[in-house]
Amino acid sequence: MKATIKDVASLASVSISTVSRVLNNPELVVPRKRQKVLEAIRELNYSPNALARGLIHKRTGTLGVLIPDISNLFYSAVLRGMEDAANRSDSNLIICNTDTSAARRNSILKVLYEKQIDGVIWTSEPLPSDSYEMFAKLDFPVVLAATHSLDYNLxxxxxxxxxxxxxxxxxxxGRGHTRIGMISGPKNDPISGYPRIQGFLRALRDHHLKFDEAVCVEYGKYHFEDSYEAMKRLHGKYPEMTAVFASSDERALAAISYLHENQIRVPDDISVIGFDGTRMAGMSFPRLTTVAQPLYNIGYLAVDKLLKVINGDHIGELRTCVPHQIIERNSVIDCPQPI
Incomplete structure (x- = not known):
């Protein structure tokens, strides 16, 4: 049976609090008692667990990460950044897939509370009022990654x-395309739906291009299969387009798949640009041009901010806006000129 802090205290003939001080503030313990505790620790092969440390410091070194869909290609680089930032501070992550379900989300938060986590990172989704209230009730520090809230100062x-x-x-x-379509997430998504649609339409207006939003924008859900169908619908109503902006790399890959299966060449007939900068963007054929988010940095900075909140340190700006960049590959060419 694994030795406990109580076993160490008993063998060394000291109190549990003395063992705790030896483990965490040894300079506060007189050398004689400190030596007895260290000898007991070696004899029992004692190793304090996270819960024991948490009882001492009111911390467990554990952070919860709530993700709406772990299967999404977007999250691998974000999670790598989170892991590296957590490991740098001797913390660990508990990664939870909410499946965009309120009931599942609330159940997860209760489990995280029971595990005495130090804080939560909420990713991608808008933060609903019921979850914010639960965070406040459970006294969880919260940082938002790849999302933000104008309703709450998080x-x-x-x-x-x-x-x-x-x-x-x-x-x-700039590559000469004037008939551009878009496949997007739901228009009522305030994080990656509506803002990206507005950016697309604003660019068309600013460059004085004629367009009909009902024709050039097609909405759908976030998975590959949904995006494939969205591209099918878009091409059916806007066959004259020469380029497509897909509001995620997964959507862009679905668009390329549909076009390829229908003998429409990418980029010769229709150029395609994605959004996110996932690893898969560089593995497709043709390799995908995309507007890339710094996914690793988003994850890293989110954990760094959360640890500062937990430790009571100054976090700097409340809402950090990180830069994006366009990565040019092979899925976009200059618009073919009519013969």
Missing amino acids: PSVKVDDEQAAYDATVYLI
Whole structure:
């Protein structure tokens, strides 16, 4: 049976609090008692667990990460950044897939509370009032990653989604495309839906291009299969388009798949640009041009901010906007000129 702090205290003939001081503030314990405790620890092969340390410091060194869909390609680099930041501070992550379900989310938060986590990172989704109230009730420090909230003063890290979508569209216009379609997430999504749609439409307006939003924008859910169908619908109503802006790399890959299966060449007939900068963007054929978020940095900075909140340190700006960039590959070419 694994030795406990109580076993160490008994063998060394000291109190449990003395063992705790030896483990965490040894300079506060007289050398004679300190030596007895260290000898007992070696004899029993005692190793304090996270819960024991948490009872001493009111911390467990554990952070919860809530993700709406762990299967999304977007999260691998974000989680790598989170892991590296957590490991640098001797913390660990508990990664939880909420499946965008309020009931599942609330159940997860109760489990995290029972595990005495130190704080939570909320990713991608808008923060609903019931979850905010539960965070307050459970006394969880919270940082938002790849999302933000204007309703609550919570620290966040994300790109400017509207400007990134604007720049992606301007890039296509700069390559000579004037008939540009878009496949997007739901318009009522205030994080990656509506802002990216507005950026796309603003770019068309600023460059005085004629467009009908009902024709050139197609909405859908976030998975590959939904995006494939969205591209099918978009091409059916806007066959004359020469370029497509997809509001995620997964959507862009779905668009390329649909076009390829229907003998429409990418980029010769229709250029495609994505959004996110996932690893898969560089593995497709053709390799995907995309407006890239600094996914690793978003994850890293979110954990860094959360640890500062937990430790009572100054976090700097409340809402951090990280820069995006366009990565040029092979899925966009200059608009073919009519013969």
